[in-house]
Each structure stands twice: as structure tokens, then as C-alpha cells.
Amino acid sequence: MTLRQTLAFLLFDWLQVQTLCERPRFAEHSREQFEAMLDAAERSAREQVAPANRACDAEEPRLDAQGRVQLPASTATALRAYRDSGLLAATADAEWGGLQLPCAVAMAANAFYSRASVGVAGYGLLTSGNAHLVLAHGTARQREVFAQPCLEGRWFGTMCLSEPAVGSSLGDLTTRARPDGADFEADPLGPRYRLKGSKTWISGADHELGENIVHLVLAKVVGADGALPPGSAGISLFIVPKFRVEDGRHNGVTLAGLNHKLGWRGTVNGLLNFGEADDCLGYRVGAEGQGLACMFHMMNEARIGVGLGAALLAYAGFETSLAYAKERTQGRPVGQREGPMVPIAQHPDVRRMLLAQKAIAEGALALCLYCAQLVDAEDEASQELLALLTPIAKSWPSQWGLEANSLAIQVLGGAGYTRDWPLEQYWRDQRLNMIHEGTHGIQALDLLLRKASRPQALGLLAARINTTVEAALQRPELAEAANQLAAALALVGKATKAAWASGDPAQAALQATPYLQAFGHTVIAWIWLDLGLCDTDPGRAAARQYFFAYELPLVAAWLAPVLARQALLADVNPDTL
Amino acid sequence: MTLRQTLAFLLFDWLQVQTLCERPRFAEHSREQFEAMLDAAERSAREQVAPANRACDAEEPRLDAQGRVQLPASTATALRAYRDSGLLAATADAEWGGLQLPCAVAMAANAFYSRASVGVAGYGLLTSGNAHLVLAHGTARQREVFAQPCLEGRWFGTMCLSEPAVGSSLGDLTTRARPDGADFEADPLGPRYRLKGSKTWISGADHELGENIVHLVLAKVVGADGALPPGSAGISLFIVPKFRVEDGRHNGVTLAGLNHKLGWRGTVNGLLNFGEADDCLGYRVGAEGQGLACMFHMMNEARIGVGLGAALLAYAGFETSLAYAKERTQGRPVGQREGPMVPIAQHPDVRRMLLAQKAIAEGALALCLYCAQLVDAEDEASQELLALLTPIAKSWPSQWGLEANSLAIQVLGGAGYTRDWPLEQYWRDQRLNMIHEGTHGIQALDLLLRKASRPQALGLLAARINTTVEAALQRPELAEAANQLAAALALVGKATKAAWASGDPAQAALQATPYLQAFGHTVIAWIWLDLGLCDTDPGRAAARQYFFAYELPLVAAWLAPVLARQALLADVNPDTL
Missing domain, CATH: 2.40.110.20 (Butyryl-CoA Dehydrogenase, subunit A; domain 2)
Incomplete structure (x- = not known):
């Protein structure tokens, strides 16, 4: 299953973005066109951007004697390829030279560039985010003078x-x-x-x-x-x-x-x-x-963008370690002492590490595209749901993508710890995602103090989750997972009440981070179950089963202190530590 | 609370290593001498080894034109200081110029060097491990020709x-x-x-x-x-x-x-x-x-050595981020909009990250010293218990020390992600510990297939844990934690039976890694509770409370698939992923 195939499944089978073409804004587009755009992005990212990823890390930016920033030449070459893709203006109005693509399709196309090099893609995402802000809030003259050259890739x-x-x-x-x-x-x-x-x-x-x-x-x-x-x-x-x-x-x-x-x-x-x-x-x-x-008008998209980048770093590590695990031989199944060594993908713990990476990378990717579709939807309920899910779309891929990249290193063992493989760079790159665009702790406060304190937002999410649960209960292979998800959702609901029991935001804030973790895992379990409703792929089924068996039980553990209204974090005196 | 104070508490109040001086082998020693040795190691490591840590990372080993390995000059200087400490021969017989120190004291003294620079200390630990192996298994001539110059620091x-x-x-x-x-x-x-x-x-x-x-x-x-x-x-x-x-x-x-x-x-x-x-x-x-x-005769000590190094990397990050959090001001308590900004150590999530680091670093350190004391004990029961605990002493500090180092970066935010602070180096250094001296997955197999399959070993550990639980139940402030620990231990026991239900090692192996995780957290909870029995320090009390409130609940989550005898890892076909 390639990334291209996974994106096609998510966009067309699951989210059905092709139906957006019925809207006037997207009427010029078709599924075929979306597919062609993904193909072009995949090829351009692979051939022209991926080769620049090592150099932009090894030849770190530095100042020359004149104080000018020196970057490897390959960065400029790669950025020209990105500019030529037209994605800088992917979602912008045609009036500004934009492609008027749905946000979900634009993000999917950008996914290839993030997989190829987050460091190079960063310039493009910042520049188009900048231009969109000016388009949204600037005067006609500001749009023309400042946004237009950015959308064209002449300015940054x-x-x-x-x-x-x-x-x-x-x-x-x-x-x-x-x-x-x-x-x-x-x-x-x-x-x-x-x-x-x-x-x-x-x-x-x-x-x-x-x-x-x-x-x-x-x-x-x-x-x-x-x-x-x-x-x-x-x-x-x-x-x-x-x-x-x-x-x-x-x-x-x-x-x-x-x-x-x-x-x-x-x-x-x-x-x-x-x-x-x-x-x-x-x-x-x-x-x-x-x-x-x-x-902050642009912050939702920027934060989903961070999540998307995190998901793709996780995906890049997953692909590399999966290919290695199928090739590299070492040892034999437990209990066998003779015969040739077997590919390490035969060992249970390596399988666990591969499944975990797949569950993280593809689960995060699906969540980000779901959020992008909410951006496209534009109705009030979708915007309310988007606001609630944004701290998850930012934080979950960042945190678990880091774990995925660490597991990729672990699959390779000592080799993964060297610069002979790209995995150590992915892991270092990924570490930024929990920090920029609002730290993990800030996302937790945003979720619990702002977003989840609105009953209508939580109600909207619960309704969507329950729709998935109801449908899954009708399917024998999904029914147990559906019950697990319903129980997790109920626990999150209880935890929300417990955290807010006093009505005091300062008291609620004590519970914010474990609440974020539990909320995130519940959302990703929902995404995986919802994918299962329109899917027959055995690899994704295994990743879903992994998530429900190994990951979802963590929700109750993280919520234990929240439900107990644990006050340790208020009481402890840092001077005693 | 400094590392020196923490080590004194662990060695003398908790483990009571001074009682070892009653034995003939250690009769030349006294508590005062142990303390003087710790003081000397602390000073030497801080003044002469710590300054070399940055250079040995930034000036990576390279080959010159003649193919010779080039290292920074400061590495050699730091190693001379380490040699002069006498710790290369810390536990060796006096006959070989050794100090005949108890293993626990030697490890405590080495802790200062690991905190100062794992990269520099590595040469010393390898060299003394090498010499000890030759002393244990070599002929008299081999000891004299090969081990002696290593113990003297002339050879490596x-x-x-x-x-x-x-x-x-x-x-x-x-x-x-x-x-x-x-x-x-x-x-x-x-x-x-x-x-x-x-x-x-x-x-x-x-x-x-x-x-x-x-x-x-x-x-x-x-x-x-x-x-x-x-x-x-x-x-x-x-x-x-x-x-x-x-x-x-x-x-x-x-x-x-x-x-x-x-x-x-x-x-x-x-x-x-x-x-x-x-x-x-x-x-x-x-x-x-x-x-x-x-x-493998030396492997127990080598693996505890990895755990000790991991604990000290975690400790180094904890110290740095704690000092930063008490100085750096940012924002105000939730609900306050005016007044000066407060130190970030006032924010609940920063406190959570500091407590987690302390619980990890000091819990790991205590476990490693406990294992060192088992090395010193030499009786059969202690050796059985040591064999059981060794995969935990190797894997737990490695895995959770990495999390601690990541949290240290997170406390500093963007600053922690730069080379202006040593935290990013600690995190990169730490990542090796889950790989060398037997990977994490290998430790899991060692624990479940070899060590925990011996009922007498598990029985010994359960007896020691129950002794701690019984004592803690008598103390109102510890009683709830004691009950939590007893429940976790019971669950680990059930999980052992579930994993081995078929009697087939290949079936048991499917459950090895989550079992290792749960076993590890249970052991560390026991260590923290046992520390609580002889302690009145409020900072350690807070770390213990953190561990029981936020960490111990994870045991049940990790054991969920083990208790269910989850077979996904046997069934999945890697070619479908």
C-alpha cells in the first residue's frame, strides 16, 4: 500500500471529496483532475524535493562573511519544483492565480512534499499561509502588492x-x-x-x-x-x-x-x-x-498543517522501516534453532513496531484530512467541530509521530541510530512539532479550557462518534471495537465533568494534559473505526485492531487522575524538587 | 536536593551500604570513606569531565589523512581525570590495585561521571568491564598482561x-x-x-x-x-x-x-x-x-551500567529544566490577567513535566543501585532476583529516560530544541540506550521467556514487594499506594500465567514487550514505595505520588492485550502493511 493509494482511499472512498465538485467553487474540478494533481505532486516531490532533504540537514544554514544566510543549492532547486506545482496558491481564488482546490485535496498533495522534506516544504507552507492571511484580512492593494508575489513563489x-x-x-x-x-x-x-x-x-x-x-x-x-x-x-x-x-x-x-x-x-x-x-x-x-x-484566523489551518507534517514524518519512517524489516534477516522464530535466518518482519516485536507506526501515521493523516474537509464544509457545525478537533490534529500527530519515528529507529537497531539511514533525521525533525504553533501544553489548555468547555461542540463530536459506533455495531468484525469506543467516549465525557466540577478554570487546567492525551486517542480510535466502515484492506484492518487492542486501553489510565480530580500539580512546591 | 544528597539518601538511609563494611572484603572501608569518595567523584566529574561533553559531541570522531581517529583534546584530559579517580578498578581486588568497593558505591561514584558525559565515561566503563571479564575468566598471566594495564588506565x-x-x-x-x-x-x-x-x-x-x-x-x-x-x-x-x-x-x-x-x-x-x-x-x-x-557473566553488570547511564542522562535533563523553570518567567496562573509574569514552574503542566522527570530519573537510579546491592549480596536468592530484575534495570531507565529527556526539552520549548542548551544532546545520547547491550525487544524476551518463567524468581520478587506493601499499609500516607501496588503485582502475576497459558514459548513471545513495560512500572512503583518507608523528603514524596497517580494506572492498559492473549502479532502478514 503506497502513500498515493492510501491518499486515494482517504479522499475518495472515505471522505468522498469528489462530491465537492458539485459546488460552484469547485465546479471546474473533477476526481480525475484531483488524481492527476496527486500524481504530479507525488512525482515532483519524489524526484525533485526528496533528494534535497539530506543536504538541508547536513549543510545547516550559516552566515557568510557578509552576514548573508547560506543554504545548500539543492534547497533552491527543490523550492522551484514546489513553486511549479502551483500548490502555493492551491486553495486561493482563481482571481489571484489560485487553483481553488478543496483544502483536503491541497493537503493531500502537500503530503508528498512533507514526506520528501519538511525542511524544504516549510518555506512553501509559511509563504502560502502568509499570503492567505493577507488575502483574508488585507486591503485590495495589500493583496496585490504583498500576497500575489508570494502566491507566485517570487517572494517568501x-x-x-x-x-x-x-x-x-x-x-x-x-x-x-x-x-x-x-x-x-x-x-x-x-x-x-x-x-x-x-x-x-x-x-x-x-x-x-x-x-x-x-x-x-x-x-x-x-x-x-x-x-x-x-x-x-x-x-x-x-x-x-x-x-x-x-x-x-x-x-x-x-x-x-x-x-x-x-x-x-x-x-x-x-x-x-x-x-x-x-x-x-x-x-x-x-x-x-x-x-x-x-x-488566529489562519491558525486552524497552520495547526492542521503541523499535524499533517508530523503524520508524514511518521509515514516516511514507517515506509523505510517496513522495507528494511522485510529485507533484513536476523534470528529465527522462537523455538526454532536451525534453518536460515528469517526477515525480521517475522518477529512479533518488530510486527508490533510496524503496526504501531502504521496506526499512528495513517490515523494521523486521516484525522488531518478529516479536519481539512471541515475547513471545506464551511457550515457552522463543521466550524465548531473543527475548532474542537484542531488541538488534537496539532498535538496527536506530533506526540505519536515522535513515537513512530523512534520505533522506526528501533526496527533498524544500531543502523537506525546512524546517518546511513534517514530515520534519525526524521526523529529530530519531528521533535519540533510538539513545540511550534503552540506547545503541547498550550494545545491541552486550548482543548479543555476553551473548546471542550462548550457543550455544543462536544455534543457534535459525540453525535458523529455515535453514528460511527451504531454503524459498526452492525458489523460483526467491528462490533467489539464499537463497544470499546463507546466506553472510551463515555469516560471522556465523565472526565470533562470531573475536570470542570468546580467551574474554576484554574482547577480544570490541572487536568489539561492527560485529558488531551485521552481525548486524542479516543478521536483516533473513532477515525480508525470509521475507516473500517468503508474498507476491506487487510493491512488497515490490522492497524485498526492494533490500535484498539494496544492503544485505546490507555485512555482509562490517563483519565484516572482526571476522574480523581488529582490536585498534586497544584500542591507541589517546585523548590522541594 | 542535589544528586550528591540523593545518592547519600539512597546508599546510606535506604540501602544501608555502610553495613557491608562488617564483611571481610569491605572491612577496610567506612561510611566516611564512601562519602569522601563520592565527594571526590562529584568534584572531579563536574570540574574535569563535564566541560568535555559538548566538544565530544560537536567534534565528532573522524579519520585524518593517515586513517587515524581524531578526538577532541578535551576527551583525553577528561579521561585522565577519570583514571585518576581510581574507579577503573573500583570493585577489583586489592591484589590488582583495586579499591574493593561495593558495587553499589562504585556505581554511585560513577553516576557523577555519567551525568557529566556519557560519551567520555563510556571508554572507562568499557575498559573496566573488559578487565573484569579477564580477571574473572582469564589465566593468571592473562590477568597480569591484559587486565592490569586496563585497570591502571594505560590501556583501553x-x-x-x-x-x-x-x-x-x-x-x-x-x-x-x-x-x-x-x-x-x-x-x-x-x-x-x-x-x-x-x-x-x-x-x-x-x-x-x-x-x-x-x-x-x-x-x-x-x-x-x-x-x-x-x-x-x-x-x-x-x-x-x-x-x-x-x-x-x-x-x-x-x-x-x-x-x-x-x-x-x-x-x-x-x-x-x-x-x-x-x-x-x-x-x-x-x-x-x-x-x-x-x-554474559559480565552482562548483568553491563546492563545495569546502561540503566545507570540512562538514569543519569535523565537526571541531567531534569536538573537543567528544573533550574530553567524556576528562573524563566512566562504568562500568569490561569484566571489572572494582570501582574508580573510568573516562573513557569508555577504552571501545572510544567510541574507535571518536572515531576515526571524526577520520578523517572530518581526511580531509575534507585533501581540500578538496588541491583548493584544484589551484586554485592552474592547469596543465591539475591542472584536469582538480580537475574530477574536485570532486563528491567536495563530497559526501564532507557525507555523512560528518553521520555524524561524529551520532557526536559519541552519545559524549555524552542530554547530546548537548540544547541544553546545541552538537552538536545542528552536526548540524542539517550536514544542509544534502548539499542545497545541487547535491544528493548531482546530484554522483553529475556524477561518473559527466561527470567519470569522461573516461579522461584517471581516468588522472590513478590515476597519482597509484599514486605514493602505490608509495611506501607501501616502508614496512613502510604496505604492507598500500597493497595495500588498490590493490585498491579496481582495483575502482573495473572499476565504471566496468561502469556504462558499454552506453555509454548512462541505463544508467550507474542506478549513480551507489553509485559516488560507493565513489569517495569510495577517494579518502579515498588521502589518508590519502599523509598517512602524511610523518607520524609517532600520532593520525593511528590514524585512518588506522581508515579502512583499518573503512571501506575498504565500497567492495566499495557496488560490488556496480554491478559486477552492477543494473537494479532502472530496473524498479521507484513506484506499487507
Whole structure:
């Protein structure tokens, strides 16, 4: 079963994305066209992007004597192939040169590039995310000047949120924006400000891959008294080009240094100073104080994008270790002392590690495509469900994809621990996914304090799960799993009530992470059961059985402290540790 | 609570190793002397070894133009400090210049060096393991010629087991030994053979840190018909020096290449060819066909050594992330929107990650020292218990130490993902521990098929656990945990019966890995409860509570498929995946 076949099953047999072509927006498309697009992406990613993945790790970004970022030449070549795929504008309106693809199809096509190289694909995903934000919230002129060149792959984009002292707590950021002159609102590019501050963890911060870089910067507008507005309600969003569009001069954005990362080295990451000489112009997008709202408009898709990348890293490791396990011989079945050695895929523990990887990689992939379909659906219930599932789509593939990549190494043993194989890079690359776009702990708070505190959202999910359970109960081979899933769902419901028993968010927050874990496994069990309803593939059946036998029982274990309203995390004094 | 304080608690309050001084072998020692030795090791490791840890990773071993292994100069300096500690001969007889320390004290002193740098400490642990094997199985002359210089730190040692095509399945190895002349048995260095073959994954394979390298090589003696004896019963053990001792000439051992590892880069690792020009002499240790038995004599200590190193890597990450979490401010408690940002150690999820690390690192450390005390005990029951616990002491710290190191990265967020902090190196170094000295899956088979299939061994452990449970039931603050532990133990007992229900090892093997996991968590829960019986420290109490609330419930989840005698791993066809 290839990735191409798996994606076809998920898109066309399970999600039936071809039915979207009945809608006016997608009327130009057909299943055949979607398939052709997947084929083209598969080939381009394999032939032109995958070969760049090792070099972009081994030849980590560095600064030359002139302070310019040096990347391997193969990164630029690979990015040209990605640009030529048209996927930078996959979901954008035709008006902007976009393909108007459904989000699910765009994500499926992008899956091939993530499998080939998350480090290279990173530039493209950031740039198209950037452009979509400008399309959604910018003026007509901003779209034309800033988004269009990004969609065409001539310019690149970044998102500048964190500062050296401010990460998860964005409301505390200190980058400031001062209106530039009395006529600052009259600039055709949008209200013009002078920005000053430092931003860090900027992926794609600086490089010479394109003609310009569009930084989207969160900052606070200085009040008349010179003070910054407090909290996240004081944050606005600014377009800050590297080179000014009117004259091509430098716009006061300085690369202050590179971050030297454990993995994901293909995507250069650095610290940027804005306006050290009071020479940095930024153009506001959206209303003052609406910066976070604008940014978070795109956050669902960005977080599903992280999940998708995590799923594909897991998938890449799975494929490599499966091929190895079928070839490499070692030992004999327990109890046999003679005869030739057998492929290690014959050993039960290796099978366990292969099944676990498949259950993780394909389960995560299916969840991300399901969420993408909710983006496409656009109705209110779908958006409510999407909001609930987004922290799972971000966190579950990240956490379990890391485990999958570790298992891939383990299948190869000592060989997997060396650079002779790509598995160690996948594992290092994957480790970032639990950190960026909101850490694991932040996802847990988002789920329990915001999303799952809305009974209507939970009710929607429970209804969909119950529909799957009801259908599965009619199928002898799925009935036991259906009962297991129903029990897990009931336990999650009880845990939600237990966590919120006092009604105090601070009390609920104590339970957030184990709750996230249990919620995630329940959702993935549902996805696997739902896949089983339209499937006869024996490999996927084995992965589903693995998940229900070995993984789903963990839900009760993780929820034990939640149901007991365990208060240890409130009580412990860190100074005693 | 420092590591020094923790070790003092474990050795003197819990294990009461000072009572060993009543025995003739340890009569020269006292608690004061043990404490002084720990102080000296702590200082030497911190001041002279820890500074070498970054360089030995960043400046990975490489070959110069002459094919010689190049290591950073700081590695040699650090190793001199280790040699000067006397720990190479920590447990050896005074006759050989040894300190005659109890194993538990020697391991505790080594703990400081493992925390400082597993990559540097690796050379010392290998060399002393090598020397101890020769002391145990060699002739008087072999001890004097080969072991003595290793104990003095002038020579270094290796263990050569794996071959390119043979790893876990040692019985299939193909390195051959041919008696060297009709008088081969008359050589004063021991029966003399010519060796031919390739060995890989050799830590310390080649370098210029000392005057010579003593390779201990597993090989098969060629029969009169030129054939190799089949299976592991055909394996013998040979001493193969890099330079011949009689004239200092090269002994036909060639470095064929280096392995480029993900971590643990301080210890050079390579592929060795023996006797390419039929010029490699080896001296048999022990009887023909007794090679594996000789090697495995030392394997218990080597495997506990892996566990100890894993525990200390986890500890190093815990210390770093705890210090960071108490300093770094970010955000506010849930529900507070104003006021200064608080140290992240105030956030529940960060506390969870700190407690998990402490429970893992100190629980693993305690288990390894407990096993070391069983080595010291020498009575038959202790040796039976030691054999049962060894796969746990090897696998549990390796698996959960990796999780601890990942949590340490997570506490720091993006910063933890960079080389600005040592955490990413700890995590990469740690990943080896589930692979070397018998993979995780091999430990699981060792536990379920060999060790736990002996009712007397399980009975001994159950008796010790029940003693702890009985005592804890008398203590109100421990009674609930005691009941939880008793229930987990009962479940492990049921699982043992379920796994062995058919009496067929091949059937039992299907359940080995989840069984290992559950067994391990049960043992660590016992260790934590037993620590609680002689402890009033609030930090350890919190770690114990964490383990019982959040971790022990996993036992039932892992055992679910074992109790159900899940047959999926036998049934699945890898070609369908």
C-alpha cells in the first residue's frame, strides 16, 4: 500500500471529496483532475524535493562573511519544483492565480512534499499561509502588492510572533509600532507605522531564495502617552517587507543571529531586529487591536498543517522501516534453532513496531484530512467541530509521530541510530512539532479550557462518534471495537465533568494534559473505526485492531487522575524538587 | 536536593551500604570513606569531565589523512581525570590495585561521571568491564598482561560481538579462529589462534588515548573439516590486542570505518576487520564454546551500567529544566490577567513535566543501585532476583529516560530544541540506550521467556514487594499506594500465567514487550514505595505520588492485550502493511 493509494482511499472512498465538485467553487474540478494533481505532486516531490532533504540537514544554514544566510543549492532547486506545482496558491481564488482546490485535496498533495522534506516544504507552507492571511484580512492593494508575489513563489513569507522574553504569553509582547507621520493613514499600502522590537524563532527569517520577504509582525501601537496597550487585546498585525516596495531599499529589518536547531534544519530560523535605526516601516493589516484575531484566523489551518507534517514524518519512517524489516534477516522464530535466518518482519516485536507506526501515521493523516474537509464544509457545525478537533490534529500527530519515528529507529537497531539511514533525521525533525504553533501544553489548555468547555461542540463530536459506533455495531468484525469506543467516549465525557466540577478554570487546567492525551486517542480510535466502515484492506484492518487492542486501553489510565480530580500539580512546591 | 544528597539518601538511609563494611572484603572501608569518595567523584566529574561533553559531541570522531581517529583534546584530559579517580578498578581486588568497593558505591561514584558525559565515561566503563571479564575468566598471566594495564588506565578495552550481518542473533556469527600451529596451546598468553572476520558497532574500536587496546572478540573455532560449529554453543572468547605484547607490532586489526551516530558521539564507534592478511593473533579466554557464558557473566553488570547511564542522562535533563523553570518567567496562573509574569514552574503542566522527570530519573537510579546491592549480596536468592530484575534495570531507565529527556526539552520549548542548551544532546545520547547491550525487544524476551518463567524468581520478587506493601499499609500516607501496588503485582502475576497459558514459548513471545513495560512500572512503583518507608523528603514524596497517580494506572492498559492473549502479532502478514 503506497502513500498515493492510501491518499486515494482517504479522499475518495472515505471522505468522498469528489462530491465537492458539485459546488460552484469547485465546479471546474473533477476526481480525475484531483488524481492527476496527486500524481504530479507525488512525482515532483519524489524526484525533485526528496533528494534535497539530506543536504538541508547536513549543510545547516550559516552566515557568510557578509552576514548573508547560506543554504545548500539543492534547497533552491527543490523550492522551484514546489513553486511549479502551483500548490502555493492551491486553495486561493482563481482571481489571484489560485487553483481553488478543496483544502483536503491541497493537503493531500502537500503530503508528498512533507514526506520528501519538511525542511524544504516549510518555506512553501509559511509563504502560502502568509499570503492567505493577507488575502483574508488585507486591503485590495495589500493583496496585490504583498500576497500575489508570494502566491507566485517570487517572494517568501514569515510569521513573527515570539520575542526573546515572550513566547506562549503573547499578550506580553513589547514590539512597538508608532504611526509614521500625521498622514500615516493615507498610505496606499495601508496605515503606515514605524516598528521597533525583536522577534525570534522566525522560520524563513532571512535568505536569498526570492526577491523579497514579507514579514507578518505582531506588535502594539504606542499610545499617546508612549505606553503600550496591555494584554492580547492591544496587539495589531503589520506587514513588514524586507525590501521596501517603492524603491527596493532595505526596510530596517536586521538578522541578529541564527537559531541552531536539533532538526528541521532545512528551514532557516533566526532572530530579527526591527527598526534598530528607526527605519522600519510596517503596514497595518486589519483594525488596531485585531492582530491576534487576524493571526488566529489562519491558525486552524497552520495547526492542521503541523499535524499533517508530523503524520508524514511518521509515514516516511514507517515506509523505510517496513522495507528494511522485510529485507533484513536476523534470528529465527522462537523455538526454532536451525534453518536460515528469517526477515525480521517475522518477529512479533518488530510486527508490533510496524503496526504501531502504521496506526499512528495513517490515523494521523486521516484525522488531518478529516479536519481539512471541515475547513471545506464551511457550515457552522463543521466550524465548531473543527475548532474542537484542531488541538488534537496539532498535538496527536506530533506526540505519536515522535513515537513512530523512534520505533522506526528501533526496527533498524544500531543502523537506525546512524546517518546511513534517514530515520534519525526524521526523529529530530519531528521533535519540533510538539513545540511550534503552540506547545503541547498550550494545545491541552486550548482543548479543555476553551473548546471542550462548550457543550455544543462536544455534543457534535459525540453525535458523529455515535453514528460511527451504531454503524459498526452492525458489523460483526467491528462490533467489539464499537463497544470499546463507546466506553472510551463515555469516560471522556465523565472526565470533562470531573475536570470542570468546580467551574474554576484554574482547577480544570490541572487536568489539561492527560485529558488531551485521552481525548486524542479516543478521536483516533473513532477515525480508525470509521475507516473500517468503508474498507476491506487487510493491512488497515490490522492497524485498526492494533490500535484498539494496544492503544485505546490507555485512555482509562490517563483519565484516572482526571476522574480523581488529582490536585498534586497544584500542591507541589517546585523548590522541594 | 542535589544528586550528591540523593545518592547519600539512597546508599546510606535506604540501602544501608555502610553495613557491608562488617564483611571481610569491605572491612577496610567506612561510611566516611564512601562519602569522601563520592565527594571526590562529584568534584572531579563536574570540574574535569563535564566541560568535555559538548566538544565530544560537536567534534565528532573522524579519520585524518593517515586513517587515524581524531578526538577532541578535551576527551583525553577528561579521561585522565577519570583514571585518576581510581574507579577503573573500583570493585577489583586489592591484589590488582583495586579499591574493593561495593558495587553499589562504585556505581554511585560513577553516576557523577555519567551525568557529566556519557560519551567520555563510556571508554572507562568499557575498559573496566573488559578487565573484569579477564580477571574473572582469564589465566593468571592473562590477568597480569591484559587486565592490569586496563585497570591502571594505560590501556583501553572493547567488546566485539556484532558483525555486519549478525546482531541480536549471535549464534550465527562467522568470525573464525584457527589454532595457530601445533603448539598453539603452549603459548604463555593462552591458547593461540589466528582470527579472521569483521565486527561492527565497536565502541572504542580505535583511538590513541592509551598505549594499547584489548579487544575481547567472540568467534568460532574452525573444525577439522573447516566448518564452523553451529549456534551459540560454538562461540568462544578471545583476547585480541591492537598491538602484540611481545614486540609492539600491529596485530592485524584494521579500522574499516567509523559509524556516524545520532548521539553518544564522544565514544568513537567503528567497524573492525580482523586478520585481513591472516596476521591477527588471539588468545582464548575460558574453554572452547564457553564464549557467550564468559561474556554474559559480565552482562548483568553491563546492563545495569546502561540503566545507570540512562538514569543519569535523565537526571541531567531534569536538573537543567528544573533550574530553567524556576528562573524563566512566562504568562500568569490561569484566571489572572494582570501582574508580573510568573516562573513557569508555577504552571501545572510544567510541574507535571518536572515531576515526571524526577520520578523517572530518581526511580531509575534507585533501581540500578538496588541491583548493584544484589551484586554485592552474592547469596543465591539475591542472584536469582538480580537475574530477574536485570532486563528491567536495563530497559526501564532507557525507555523512560528518553521520555524524561524529551520532557526536559519541552519545559524549555524552542530554547530546548537548540544547541544553546545541552538537552538536545542528552536526548540524542539517550536514544542509544534502548539499542545497545541487547535491544528493548531482546530484554522483553529475556524477561518473559527466561527470567519470569522461573516461579522461584517471581516468588522472590513478590515476597519482597509484599514486605514493602505490608509495611506501607501501616502508614496512613502510604496505604492507598500500597493497595495500588498490590493490585498491579496481582495483575502482573495473572499476565504471566496468561502469556504462558499454552506453555509454548512462541505463544508467550507474542506478549513480551507489553509485559516488560507493565513489569517495569510495577517494579518502579515498588521502589518508590519502599523509598517512602524511610523518607520524609517532600520532593520525593511528590514524585512518588506522581508515579502512583499518573503512571501506575498504565500497567492495566499495557496488560490488556496480554491478559486477552492477543494473537494479532502472530496473524498479521507484513506484506499487507
